[in-house]
Amino acid sequence: MGTIGRRRLLESAGVFLAARQMSVGRVSLAPAEPAPEGQPLLLKDFEPRSMLHVPETKVPRSRYPVIDVHTHLSSVAKHRHGVGLGEEMQYSATADEVLPLMDRKNIRMMVNLTGGVGKGLLEAIAKFQTPHPDRFLTFTEPWWERSNQPGYSQFQADEIARAHKAGARGLKVLKTLGLYLRENISTGPLVKVDDKRFDAMWEVCGSLGIPVAIHVSDPEAFFLPIDRFNERFEELNNHPDWSFYGGDFPSNAELLEARNRVLARHPQTQFIVLHVGNDAENLPYVGECMDRFPNMYVEMGARIGELGRQPRMAKKFFEKYQDRILFGTDAVPHGKDTPQQIFTDKLYEIYYRFLETEDEYFDYAPAPVPPQGRWRIYGLGLTEEILKKVYYENAARVLQVKI
Numbered sequence: 573m574g575t576i577g578r579r580r581l582l583e584s585a586g587v588f589l590a591a592r593q594m595s596v597g598r599v600s601l602a603p604a605e606p607a608p609e610g611q612p613l614l615l616k617d618f619e620p621r622s623m624l625h626v627p628e629t630k631v632p633r634s635r636y637p638v639i640d641v642h643t644h645l646s647s648v649a650k651h652r653h654g655v656g657l658g659e660e661m662q663y664s665a666t667a668d669e670v671l672p673l674m675d676r677k678n679i680r681m682m683v684n685l686t687g688g689v690g691k692g693l694l695e696a697i698a699k700f701q702t703p704h705p706d707r708f709l710t711f712t713e714p715w716w717e718r719s720n721q722p723g724y725s726q727f728q729a730d731e732i733a734r735a736h737k738a739g740a741r742g743l744k745v746l747k748t749l750g751l752y753l754r755e756n757i758s759t760g761p762l763v764k765v766d767d768k769r770f771d772a773m774w775e776v777c778g779s780l781g782i783p784v785a786i787h788v789s790d791p792e793a794f795f796l797p798i799d800r801f802n803e804r805f806e807e808l809n810n811h812p813d814w815s816f817y818g819g820d821f822p823s824n825a826e827l828l829e830a831r832n833r834v835l836a837r838h839p840q841t842q843f844i845v846l847h848v849g850n851d852a853e854n855l856p857y858v859g860e861c862m863d864r865f866p867n868m869y870v871e872m873g874a875r876i877g878e879l880g881r882q883p884r885m886a887k888k889f890f891e892k893y894q895d896r897i898l899f900g901t902d903a904v905p906h907g908k909d910t911p912q913q914i915f916t917d918k919l920y921e922i923y924y925r926f927l928e929t930e931d932e933y934f935d936y937a938p939a940p941v942p943p944q945g946r947w948r949i950y951g952l953g954l955t956e957e958i959l960k961k962v963y964y965e966n967a968a969r970v971l972q973v974k975i
């Protein structure tokens with residue numbers, strides 16, 4: 573570029589700057605330094621706002637009453653290396669705190685999955701289910717810390733029967749099994765999901781007619797290196813302890829196959845496979861499993877980000893398996909780390925919008941940055957018949973409750 577050319581460029585840049593300062597002076601809004609070309613921007617600071625002009629439907633209440641089969645109002649207080657220990661419980665909210673939101677959002681019933689064991693379970697039942705039997709159900713959990721003791725199989729089966737008598741309406745199995753529980757509880761080799769010591773536990777749930785809500789594995793990306801190719805990079809970078817890449821962890825596929833062997837061995841037991849079987853990224857595979865195992869149900873908690881980014885595939889899945897999909901959110905009152913799970917009005921409005929409308933490209937979580945991957949979702953616009961089944965009919969059948 574010659575001298576004249578460069579001067580012209582500077583002059584025009586000067587004019588541009590002067591005009592910019594004038595208009596800024598008028599609105600008295602101090603601009604940041606004029607953006608140099610190629611300015612670096614940290615990924616964490618990138619919050620693009622969609623410029624799409626598309627319908628935005630607010631769905632303050634669900635079309636039909638809801639049973640949220642996946643919530644956490646209580647949990648076992650003590651943990652070591654991901655394994656819950658003992659009977660002491662902690663609570664994220666009281667019944668009186670959550671009931672007004674439930675009423676506003678048309679949530680008829682919440683299932684508190686992590687109800688603990690022994691005295692803790694009795695306490696959790698007494699706090700929610702006993703005073704409000706038509707609004708709260710409680711599930712019990714396995715006594716992991718006894719899983720390496722002689723006679724565990726029988727003890728565990730007896731405990732489930734005892735818990736059921738005390739009011740527990742199902743068994744919840746966290747991803748502890750497969751990813752944290754070890755032969756010496758927190759040390760030694762990992763215990764397999766299909767380890768025979770749990771057969772009596774699965775079996776007794778079937779004979780009592782109570783479902784097992786089971787979380788096996790985690791999103792596929794959690795089993796891959798935390799690098800620039802990982803679609804959940806930001807989330808894993810913020811929570812490196814959520815990664816199951818390397819070490820002695822089995823692969824996602826190995827965990828799911830072990831789960832399938834459990835489903836096959838216990839056909840009389842109904843399994844609510846949480847988080848769309850932790851393979852919402854691979855709905856053809858989840859469908860295959862549903863076809864193979866009539867005792868398999870799925871729940872959608874914290875996976876509308878996955879379902880909603882493949883709305884055509886997801887809609888077909890909902891149509892085909894409409895009798896075996898249960899509404900759930902994985903909601904926890906007063907959470908902080910995981911906006912996709914915090915028990916708020918906003919959270920339920922997003923789920924309802926996803927299921928009921930055909931809105932396009934909206935946030936799957938109430939957060940400035942999509943927390944489970946940088947994308948947005950599309951509504952499924954399900955029919956009234958399917959909505960009714962997913963919102964409460966399927967759950968009412970599995971849980972044997974009247975709505």
Ligand SMILES: [Zn+2]
Pocket residue numbers: 642644902
């Ligand atoms: Zn959960």
